[in-house]
Amino acid sequence: MHPVLSTVLKRVGLGIVTLVIVSAIIFSSVSLLPGDFGESVLGQAATEDTVAAFRKELGLDEPAITRYFNWLGAAVKGDFGTSFSGRSASGVDRSRSVASLVGPRLYNTLFLAGVTAIVAVPLALILGLTAALYRNSFYDRSINAVTLTTIATPEFFVAYILILLLSSLWPVFPSLANISEATPLLERLNKIALPALTLTLVIVAHMMRMTRAAIINLLSSPYIEMAQLKGATRSEIILKHALPNAWAPIATVVAFNLAFLVVGVVVVEVVFVYPGIGQLMVDAVTTRDIPVVQACALIFAATYIVLNLIADVIGIVSNPRLLHPR
Amino acid sequence: MNNSEEASSGYSAAAEVGLKRKRRTRFERMRIGLGKAPLSAWFGMIVVSAYVIVALFAPLFAPFGEADIFPTPYAPWGGEHFFGTDQIGRDILTRMIYGARNTMGIALVTTFLSFLIGGTLGLVAAISRGWVDQLLSRFVDVLMAIPSLIFALMLLSIFGSTISSLIIIIAVLDSTRVFRLTRSVAVNVVVMDYVEAARLRGEKLGWIMRREILPNIMPPLIAEFGLRFSFVFLTIAALSFLGVGIQPPTADWGSMVRENASLIQFAKYDMKAAMTPLLPAAAIALLTVAVNFIVDWFLHQTSGLRDDG
Numbered sequence: 219m220h221p222v223l224s225t226v227l228k229r230v231g232l233g234i235v236t237l238v239i240v241s242a243i244i245f246s247s248v249s250l251l252p253g254d255f256g257e258s259v260l261g262q263a264a265t266e267d268t269v270a271a272f273r274k275e276l277g278l279d280e281p282a283i284t285r286y287f288n289w290l291g292a293a294v295k296g297d298f299g300t301s302f303s304g305r306s307a308s309g310v311d312r313s314r315s316v317a318s319l320v321g322p323r324l325y326n327t328l329f330l331a332g333v334t335a336i337v338a339v340p341l342a343l344i345l346g347l348t349a350a351l352y353r354n355s356f357y358d359r360s361i362n363a364v365t366l367t368t369i370a371t372p373e374f375f376v377a378y379i380l381i382l383l384l385s386s387l388w389p390v391f392p393s394l395a396n397i398s399e400a401t402p403l404l405e406r407l408n409k410i411a412l413p414a415l416t417l418t419l420v421i422v423a424h425m426m427r428m429t430r431a432a433i434i435n436l437l438s439s440p441y442i443e444m445a446q447l448k449g450a451t452r453s454e455i456i457l458k459h460a461l462p463n464a465w466a467p468i469a470t471v472v473a474f475n476l477a478f479l480v481v482g483v484v485v486v487e488v489v490f491v492y493p494g495i496g497q498l499m500v501d502a503v504t505t506r507d508i509p510v511v512q513a514c515a516l517i518f519a520a521t522y523i524v525l526n527l528i529a530d531v532i533g534i535v536s537n538p539r540l541l542h543p544r
Numbered sequence: 545m546n547n548s549e550e551a552s553s554g555y556s557a558a559a560e561v562g563l564k565r566k567r568r569t570r571f572e573r574m575r576i577g578l579g580k581a582p583l584s585a586w587f588g589m590i591v592v593s594a595y596v597i598v599a600l601f602a603p604l605f606a607p608f609g610e611a612d613i614f615p616t617p618y619a620p621w622g623g624e625h626f627f628g629t630d631q632i633g634r635d636i637l638t639r640m641i642y643g644a645r646n647t648m649g650i651a652l653v654t655t656f657l658s659f660l661i662g663g664t665l666g667l668v669a670a671i672s673r674g675w676v677d678q679l680l681s682r683f684v685d686v687l688m689a690i691p692s693l694i695f696a697l698m699l700l701s702i703f704g705s706t707i708s709s710l711i712i713i714i715a716v717l718d719s720t721r722v723f724r725l726t727r728s729v730a731v732n733v734v735v736m737d738y739v740e741a742a743r744l745r746g747e748k749l750g751w752i753m754r755r756e757i758l759p760n761i762m763p764p765l766i767a768e769f770g771l772r773f774s775f776v777f778l779t780i781a782a783l784s785f786l787g788v789g790i791q792p793p794t795a796d797w798g799s800m801v802r803e804n805a806s807l808i809q810f811a812k813y814d815m816k817a818a819m820t821p822l823l824p825a826a827a828i829a830l831l832t833v834a835v836n837f838i839v840d841w842f843l844h845q846t847s848g849l850r851d852d853g
Contacts, residue, residue, distance in 0.1 A: 236689045243686070247702050370832040372778055374785050374801055375825035378808060382818060386811035393809070481691040485782055489805075499694075500786045503701040515698040519690045526689075 225534050233527040240519050241293070244512055245286050298513035302506070316513045320495060322399060324517065327487070327494035330410055331479055334417040338479075339472055342422045346429025346468075351456050353434065365423035373482055377416040377489040384412060395492040413490045420482055425475045432467035436460045466536035473529030477522045581841055588837030595831055599645040606638040611793040618807070621816040628820060630804055636820055639795040643824060647784075647796045648831075650711060651777040657715035658776070659769060662722025667753045669723070670730035681727070684720045692717045696783060705788050710780070718776055725768050729761040763842075770839035774832040781828050797824035 292299070298316035349358045368376065385393035391411040401409070436442065437460060445459045484496035491497070499514035501507075568576075581589075598605055607626070608614075612634065619629040627636035669677040687695075696713055703709040733739065734757065742756050783789030784798030792799065804821040811818035 236686060239686045240690055243690070244698065247698060366836070367829075367833060370774070370836050371829035372781055372785075372825065372832075374782070375822070375829050378801070378805065378822055378825060382808050382811055382822065386808050386818060477691075481693050484693060484697075485786065488786055499697060500788065503697050503786075503788050506701050506704075508701060511698050511701045515690075515694050518694040522691050522694075523689050 222535060226531055229530050229534060230527065233523060237520060237523055240523065241290055241516060242286060244515050244519065245289055246282070247508075247512070293513070293516060298516075299509045301502075301510050302508060316509050319498065319510060320513050320517070323493055323495045323498050326397065326492065327483055327496060329406075330413060330417070330487075330492065330494060331476075331483060333407070333410060334414045334421065334479060335476060337414065338418045338421045338425065338475075341418070342425035342475075343429055343468065345422065345426040347433065347456065347461075349426065349430045350433035350437070351452060361426070365427055368419055368423040369427075373416060373420055373485045374489050376419055377412070377486060380412055380416055381489075384415075393490070395490040397493065410490075410492065413486050413492055416486050416489075417479060417482055421475050421479055424478065425471055428471040428475075429464075429468055432464050432471065433460055435467075436464050466533055469532040469536070470529040473525050473532065477525035477529075480518055480521050480525070577845065584837040585841035588834040588841070591830060591834035592838065595644055595648065595834075598641055599648050602641050602645040606641040608635045608638040610638065610642040610795055612638070618817070620814060621820075627823060628817060630800070630820075636800075636804075636823070639800060640797070640824060640827065642795040643797045643800060644827070646790060646794055647777065647780065647798070647828075650707065650790065650796075651773060651780055654711045654715045654718070654776050654780070655769065655773045657711065658718040658772065659722055659765070661715060662719030663726045663765065664753075665719070666723040666726025667730055667757060668749070670727045670734050671749060671752055671757070677727075680723070684723050687717065687720045688724075693779065693782065696779065697786075697788065700783070700788050705791055707790060707794070710783070710789060714776055714779055718772060718779075722768065722772065726761070726765065729764050730757050733757050733760045767839050767843050770835050770842070774835040778828070778832060797828050800824040 289299075298320065300315050301319060345361060349361050352358050381393045384390045392409055393412065395409045395413050397406050397409050433456065437455075442455060442459055445455050450459070483494065484500065486492070487494040487496040488500055495514055495517060499511060499518075502510035502514065614625070614629055614633040614635065617629060617631050617633040619625050619633070621628045625635050625637065627640065629635055630639065665680055669680045692714075695717055699713045699717075700709065703713065739752060739756050742752050747756075780789055781796075781798035784796050785802050787799065787802065789798055790796040801821050801824050807820050808818050808822075
């Protein structure tokens, strides 16, 4: 078998194994619940019968392995069970299915992340390239200082400064991103401007620094020195010689940062009251709505693992040493 | 000609070789090192020491008690309350000062715990190799595959948001990063002859860990401690901001940002009041930047790293 193919297959296999183990960890967290959880969900007035029925619904009367595979099988089909909230002691069940809670919010989160990525990726690449091109210039140094500061500051600080400047002092954008399914696209874009801008600032800082580092790392290789010695200009060297070989590390950087974006989204969604999956998860954590927490954690973890997997596969596929084995 | 010049100035090579080399004390070396520290490192050190002093002597600095409630909620700046009061009438300045103590204290304990867990396991993995190393490393790989904020949120929903569970959860999640670093630095030291000698001498695992390897991997670990501290600090602040970290009435900066966030809307009418939620957020950011500056300088000092990479 071609070495690239076998390496990629190995990496994908490892990714799948990781996913399975991670899902097992997320699942088994339920068994760590304190014993009286049925009562705390249903309230003090719950009868023995309702608690027993609730425990049965959680499947606590079956062996863990069976429960795990039932849960995983249903989760793959998009069925994450029903939420804990909306249940009462009298046995009346007004709870909603987790899938119906997560579905629309997942779409919202993907929309926000997508818009951010469309803005952030080209911006970061251009900034990173130009910073590498004019290395150690005033431009490079100032970008460096700004990005270092953004990286070290918490997302909510950036978010509130943006709200203060762009929403409160000069009302350019709304500070609440309370969209609904009926919101038309243009209004939607206007409403998510500030959250997307916050995420962009955070992501661009990371991505730009990594792009710059990747290019500068390449610039120290012998063939670049050769190009310098034969008299090529600086932009020629970067665009014609360095960039083609830098695509792999840059693609890795992009995928890695999109994975990072998935996590950063949680805090930003809470700041702007954006109805996304991050906020759903935080709410579920406060009310200890375990099925919802599990579903959100699984979605976040799976996205993170898959994006990292893609980053690695790009790295493998574009590695010339593997593509042309001796 | 050379000879005559040297002779006239009284130089003698033999004399210089014969000179007894004066060894600088640790204190002297530290002073020389500090003298060469760049401005950013000085800035970092001053900021961090100011924070530490405020945190240590919080009751002396704070004008009121940590959970004292006053009649006017959202009082403006100035007057009796320097930074005004929050939504239920607690003095902001007081809570900022106590927040330094709580937020930094919890982050520090967490970081120590995560180094204790991650460092010990990392050393054990590096020394014993074989299946122990494989088992620990693969386990850490899996834990690191889940974004730590998400994992922390999930575990908090199960164990509840008490301070002890917060510390243990974050310490365990963070120890995976410490494990990785410790193991990767330690494997280079484990192969040294003097470790082999200690082994042949019959020293136990504990001795090899503490006396042979640990002193040789200290610099990267200390730098990592600074970085991990700021990371843990940011994670705790983020969790508290989300309302699932440090719970009221304990003052901390993350939840203070959240509690006073609505004041930003009034920036046009009272700029000072609108700055209130930004104060704790800025305090968090300033500390992280300061710690990063110090770590940068420390890494330069110990490894001669150049920053053109």
